[in-house]
Amino acid sequence: MIRRRAARAAAEAARALPADPDAAVLLHDVHRGYTDGDGVVSALAGVSLRVPTGAFLAVMGPSGSGKSTLLNCASGMDVPTSGTVRIGGADVGALAEPERTLFRRDRVGFVFQAYNLLPALTAEENITLPLRLAGRAPDREWLGSLVERVGIADRLRHRPAELSGGQQQRVAIVRALAARPAVVFADEPTGALDAAGAARILGLLREVVDELGQTVVMVTHDPKAAARAHATAVMADGRIDGVLHSPAPADLAAHLASLEQARA
Ligand SMILES: Nc1ncnc2c1ncn2[C@@H]1O[C@H](COP(=O)(O)OP(=O)(O)OP(=O)(O)O)[C@@H](O)[C@H]1O
Ligand SMILES: [Mg+2]
Numbered sequence: 001m002i003r004r005r006a007a008r009a010a011a012e013a014a015r016a017l018p019a020d021p022d023a024a025v026l027l028h029d030v031h032r033g034y035t036d037g038d039g040v041v042s043a044l045a046g047v048s049l050r051v052p053t054g055a056f057l058a059v060m061g062p063s064g065s066g067k068s069t070l071l072n073c074a075s076g077m078d079v080p081t082s083g084t085v086r087i088g089g090a091d092v093g094a095l096a097e098p099e100r101t102l103f104r105r106d107r108v109g110f111v112f113q114a115y116n117l118l119p120a121l122t123a124e125e126n127i128t129l130p131l132r133l134a135g136r137a138p139d140r141e142w143l144g145s146l147v148e149r150v151g152i153a154d155r156l157r158h159r160p161a162e163l164s165g166g167q168q169q170r171v172a173i174v175r176a177l178a179a180r181p182a183v184v185f186a187d188e189p190t191g192a193l194d195a196a197g198a199a200r201i202l203g204l205l206r207e208v209v210d211e212l213g214q215t216v217v218m219v220t221h222d223p224k225a226a227a228r229a230h231a232t233a234v235m236a237d238g239r240i241d242g243v244l245h246s247p248a249p250a251d252l253a254a255h256l257a258s259l260e261q262a263r264a
Contacts, residue, residue: 020050020086020089021089022052022053023050023051023052023053023086023089024051024052024053024054024055024087024088024182024183024215025049025050025051025074025085025086025087025183025215025217026049026050026051026084026085026086027047027048027049027050027070027073027074027083027084027085027086028048028083028084028085029046029047029048029082029083029084030044030046030047030048030070030073030080030082030083030084030085031044031045031046031047031080031081031082031083032044032066032069032073032078032080032081032238033081042238043066043069043238044066044069044070044073044080044238044239045066045237045238045239046083046238046239047066047070047083047238047239047240048240049070049074049233049240051074051183051215051217052215053213053215054209054213054214054215055209055215055216055230055231056205056206056209056215056216056218056228056229056230057216057217057218057229057230057231057232057233058218058219058220058225058226058228058229058231058232058233059071059217059218059219059220059232059233059234059235060219060220060221060223060226060232060233060234060235060252060256061234061235061236061241061256061259062235062236062256062259062260062263065235065236065237065238066235066237066238066239067187067219067235068113068187068219069238070219070235071110071185071187071217071219073085074087074185074217075087075104075108075110075183075185076092076095076100076103076104076108077104077110079092079093079100080093087103087107087108087182087183088107088182088183090103105130105133105134106134106179106181107181107182107183108181108182108183108184108185109175109176109177109178109179109181109183109184109185110176110184110185110186110187111169111172111173111175111176111184111185111186111187111189112172112187113187113188113191113219115160115168115169115171115172116172117160117168117171117172117175118160119159119160119161120159121159121160122156122157122158122159123152123155123156123157123158123159123160123163123167123171124156124157126160126171126172126175127143127147127156127171127174127175127178128143128178129175130175130178130179131178131179134179136179138178139178139180142178142180143174143178146174146177146178146204147174149200149204150170150173150174150200150201150204151170151197151200152167152170152171152174155167155171165192166192166193166194166197168192169189169190169191169192169193169201170193170197170201172189173186173189173201173204177204177208177214180212180214182215183215183216183217184205184208184214184215184216184217185216185217185218186205186216186217186218186219187219188219188220188221189201189205189218189220190202190220190222190225191220191221198222198225202225202228205218205228206228209230216229223249223250223252223253223256224249226247226249226252227246227247227248227249227252230245230246231243231244231245231246232244232247232252234252234255234256234259236259236262236263241259242255
């Protein structure tokens with residue numbers, strides 16, 4: 001009994017040790033399968049990935065290649081079928097509920113593909129909700145500068161239904177950055193924006209990376225958006241097909257086109 005307890009304590013201590021202190025996110029051989037009517041869909045089929053602290057990583061790939069599933073697993077939103085995910089050294093899969101939810105709330109910011117704003121709350125209440133749930137006081141100066149920079153300062157008292165898709169997306173981005181999380185995961189954060197709006201969001205993300213050492217992982221379909229990141233992981237069929245460092249948008253577009261062609 002004592003030996004078993006000691007073994008468990010040792011295992012917990014080993015888990016608590018950061019395997020790689022400079023990595024904000026580490027994925028090792030992550031699989032995620034879904035069972036549907038036709039059998040098992042392998043959304044992630046063995047993904048290993050290291051995102052260094054302070055890095056801005058873009059994730060690209062054809063529709064259905066597993067980008068959102070990767071973000072969900074890497075952020076602790078979802079638990080892989082097998083494999084390990086570490087955020088800031090903590091083994092997220094080893095956390096039981098509600099610890100995993102609390103961990104995510106404290107350490108991770110998420111911008112969803114479908115913004116996920118609460119309809120009954122104003123833009124400002126949506127932005128500050130995660131902080132209030134965590135019992136933390138919002139940093140008014142920081143929030144003020146964020147809403148100013150993304151251009152929603154005059155929309156804060158509106159509810160999501162009274163905002164355009166692009167404005168809702170910007171509210172979601174400010175919400176993700178509000179608590180200065182260890183990592184921000186963003187699923188197509190510029191998808192609903194026009195060119196000027198997209199440039200503003202990408203500029204803000206790049207700024208928080210460069211000036212605050214924020215780690216950002218961003219899914220995008222736009223090679224120009226990906227080119228603002230340090231590196232781009234290209235996914236195909238639930239795997240990482242390659243990681244390109246500072247690629248030119250034209251090279252990324254060509255790489256993606258060759259993947260689409262291979263699938264056709
Ligand atoms: N909840 C689910 N149940 C069953 N299959 C799922 C589920 N979520 C995702 N999948 C499947 O897993 C695969 C990967 O989906 P995912 O949403 O990660 O793709 P994606 O690369 O984000 O695509 P998109 O660019 O269209 O957003 C797809 O084949 C999808 O149909
Ligand atoms: Mg997706």
